[in-house]
Amino acid sequence: MFKGKDPVNIYIDPVCMMQVDPQVQHPTLTYQMRTYHFCADSCRRTFEENPDNYLGEVQPRKKNLWQRYLDRLNKATGGKPPSCCQ
Ligand SMILES: [Zn+2]
Numbered sequence: 082m083f084k085g086k087d088p089v090n091i092y093i094d095p096v097c098m099m100q101v102d103p104q105v106q107h108p109t110l111t112y113q114m115r116t117y118h119f120c121a122d123s124c125r126r127t128f129e130e131n132p133d134n135y136l137g138e139v140q141p142r143k144k145n146l147w148q149r150y151l152d153r154l155n156k157a158t159g160g161k162p163p164s165c166c167q
Pocket of ligand 1: 094121
């Protein structure tokens with residue numbers, strides 16, 4: 082059953098690192114078995130032209146802001162999901 086917004090389910094645009102709300106219509110692109118989400122078609126085209134430029138930014142070993150945020154969240158909650166996500 083679909084129940085309102087899921088705050089965990091947010092995508093990061095690998096080109097501009099903006100958060101993409103999954104509730105909002107946005108362009109996507111599947112590359113190497115992964116689906117990437119973009120805030121705008123121009124970001125999708127930029128990615129398409131040179132995907133490898135942006136893949137490093139979303140790899141876990143090279144931590145980006147979003148990953149650091151999740152790490153901090155994990156530390157603060159002891160690895161449990163925050164109460165807003167249950
Ligand atoms: Zn973008």
